[in-house]
Amino acid sequence: MSKLCATEGLTDVQRDILSAVRKFVDNQILPVATRLEHDDEYPSEIVEQMKDLGIFGLTIPEEYGGLGESLLTYALVVEEISRGWMSVSGIINTHFIVAYLLLQHGTSAQKQEYLPRMATGEVRGAFSMSEPDLGSDVSAIKTTATPTGDGYSITGRKMWLTNGGSANLVAVLVRTPEGQDKPHRNLTTFLVEKEPGFGEIAEGIMIPGKIEKMGYKGVDTTELLFDDYRIAADRILGGVPGRGFYQMMDGVEVGRVNVAARAAGVANRAFELGVSYAQQRRTFGKRIADHQAILFRLAEMGTKVEAAHQMVVRAARIKDAGNRNDLEAGMAKYLASEYCRDVVEDSFRIHGGYGFAKEFEIERLYREAPMLLIGEGTADIQRMIIGRRLLEDYALPS
Numbered sequence: 001m002s003k004l005c006a007t008e009g010l011t012d013v014q015r016d017i018l019s020a021v022r023k024f025v026d027n028q029i030l031p032v033a034t035r036l037e038h039d040d041e042y043p044s045e046i047v048e049q050m051k052d053l054g055i056f057g058l059t060i061p062e063e064y065g066g067l068g069e070s071l072l073t074y075a076l077v078v079e080e081i082s083r084g085w086m087s088v089s090g091i092i093n094t095h096f097i098v099a100y101l102l103l104q105h106g107t108s109a110q111k112q113e114y115l116p117r118m119a120t121g122e123v124r125g126a127f128s129m130s131e132p133d134l135g136s137d138v139s140a141i142k143t144t145a146t147p148t149g150d151g152y153s154i155t156g157r158k159m160w161l162t163n164g165g166s167a168n169l170v171a172v173l174v175r176t177p178e179g180q181d182k183p184h185r186n187l188t189t190f191l192v193e194k195e196p197g198f199g200e201i202a203e204g205i206m207i208p209g210k211i212e213k214m215g216y217k218g219v220d221t222t223e224l225l226f227d228d229y230r231i232a233a234d235r236i237l238g239g240v241p242g243r244g245f246y247q248m249m250d251g252v253e254v255g256r257v258n259v260a261a262r263a264a265g266v267a268n269r270a271f272e273l274g275v276s277y278a279q280q281r282r283t284f285g286k287r288i289a290d291h292q293a294i295l296f297r298l299a300e301m302g303t304k305v306e307a308a309h310q311m312v313v314r315a316a317r318i319k320d321a322g323n324r325n326d327l328e329a330g331m332a333k334y335l336a337s338e339y340c341r342d343v344v345e346d347s348f349r350i351h352g353g354y355g356f357a358k359e360f361e362i363e364r365l366y367r368e369a370p371m372l373l374i375g376e377g378t379a380d381i382q383r384m385i386i387g388r389r390l391l392e393d394y395a396l397p398s
């Protein structure tokens with residue numbers, strides 16, 4: 001039997017990992033996802049099981065205790081997990097970005113210090129660029145780190161931290177005085193260690209509480225307030241100030257593949273629900289799947305799910321081969337998140353009135369899909385990236 005979202009050319013190890021994750025999703029996530037989401041409850045048990053499966057260390061090299069898998073493996077795991085519940089993929093995504101940032105840009109001491117504990121899930125990562133006044137326009141960051149002689153003092157307000165409460169290591173992008181004359185050279189990433197939890201969790205750090213959201217519940221999204229928070233200079237990612245913008249953009253590029261993978265996973269689940277319901281519901285003496293309007297809808301949904309999946313695979317493979325993938329990651333993120341919204345909407349319509357009932361899973365997916373149009377760069381920002389890159393590649397001879 002052929003199913004959507006198959007991937008050719010996988011290794012035996014990749015196939016084994018994916019089959020274990022699919023079993024985990026079917027047995028441990030899907031049965032509880034909607035209840036936990038409705039209660040906005042953190043999936044602690046699922047997180048513990050993911051630690052046992054080694055998912056927190058999936059992409060961390062073996063020398064640091066991880067599984068050393070590729071971005072492709074990671075993306076396919078995220079797709080499977082999101083098919084179960086998108087919020088669970090949110091818990092590992094920021095962790096993965098921080099591990100990636102450390103691997104690519106950290107000093108060897110920073111790698112030694114954090115990666116082994118990140119591989120087990122003991123240290124869990126969040127990353128923070130956004131502020132109340134900015135999201136797309138990262139260069140407008142206001143939170144400032146001022147040199148104090150032996151380190152820095154950070155003051156300002158960060159916004160929208162996925163895992164802001166539950167993580168214990170946050171990569172935070174702030175303004176520093178160095179490189180003021182050069183655009184984007186005055187931003188620095190600090191590695192802020194903290195206790196998980198809410199309230200005043202350390203001197204100078206406050207996490208007010210969870211932001212109430214329309215969907216993507218269970219995973220905590222928070223603000224992070226700094227007030228003269230003292231931090232040593234050796235907590236600068238890579239040890240040198242002024243490189244933060246480029247480091248974070250690199251991290252976001254792989255994060256985009258992740259969001260695209262999530263969109264493919266959510267869309268795949270919406271398709272599964274729609275195609276199943278369409279064969280059970282009968283109107284006018286036949287299954288609704290046998291009405292051409294529904295059949296065409298299913299055809300369009302399946303095609304979109306498959307296209308989204310293939311774009312994710314391609315973007316991940318390009319990065320895994322060591323090449324720049326901003327164009328492909330942008331295209332995958334843009335297309336997969338738009339398609340995901342369409343497929344979820346179509347599946348919702350196939351469900352008729354029941355799609356509106358909380359008891360039906362599609363209700364949850366309907367509230368989750370919009371987040372994918374925003375996270376890791378909005379659809380408009382993706383179109384800007386894609387358009388500019390196409391103009392570069394298709395520039396007229398001068």
Ligand SMILES: Cc1cc2nc3c(=O)[nH]c(=O)nc-3n(C[C@H](O)[C@H](O)[C@H](O)COP(=O)(O)OP(=O)(O)OC[C@H]3O[C@@H](n4cnc5c(N)ncnc54)[C@H](O)[C@@H]3O)c2cc1C
Pocket residue numbers: 094127128129130133134135136137159160161162163213216221371374375376377378379380381384
């Ligand atoms: C649930 C959730 C979790 C998040 N998690 C994190 C996280 O972990 N870490 C983090 O740092 N951030 C996080 N974010 C923030 C997210 O990255 C931003 O919301 C996103 O980048 C958009 O920024 P904004 O909300 O400030 O919108 P704005 O940048 O104010 O944009 C508003 C609108 O204007 C459009 N727009 C902006 N600039 C342009 C332009 N130049 N051309 C055309 N259109 C433009 C946008 O597309 C959008 O439609 C999260 C957000 C949400 C909702």
